[in-house]
Amino acid sequence: MSTPKLKCHVFVCTSCTYKEFNGNESNPEIAKNIRSTVKTEAVKKYGRDNVRVSAVNCLGTCEHGISAVMYPQNEWKLNLREHDAPDLLNWIDSKMTPNS
Numbered sequence: 001m002s003t004p005k006l007k008c009h010v011f012v013c014t015s016c017t018y019k020e021f022n023g024n025e026s027n028p029e030i031a032k033n034i035r036s037t038v039k040t041e042a043v044k045k046y047g048r049d050n051v052r053v054s055a056v057n058c059l060g061t062c063e064h065g066i067s068a069v070m071y072p073q074n075e076w077k078l079n080l081r082e083h084d085a086p087d088l089l090n091w092i093d094s095k096m097t098p099n100s
């Protein structure tokens with residue numbers, strides 16, 4: 001069995017929440033929904049041999065709200081909100097060009 005040559009592997013912390021304007025903690029499902037949306041769309045577009053979007057329980061950046069990291073680029077996205085799924089998809093798109 002050969003191992004896939006991933007162009008990027010994004011890890012989204014699905015435990016993260018953030019403080020809303022009213023001071024309440026955000027719905028913990030938001031991070032899970034972001035990851036699910038991004039995973040579905042990225043794998044549909046590029047295939048599992050090229051991209052993975054995995055859930056993790058903590059990336060150690062809890063004070064920055066919903067967090068994601070991309071390897072091998074070692075690039076981070078912090079303070080994500082539900083509407084940021086398209087930005088994460090654009091982030092992945094930017095790594096899928098031949099010269100990225």
Ligand code: FES
Nearest residue numbers: 013016058059062
């Ligand atoms: S709980 Fe998400 S980075 Fe720690």
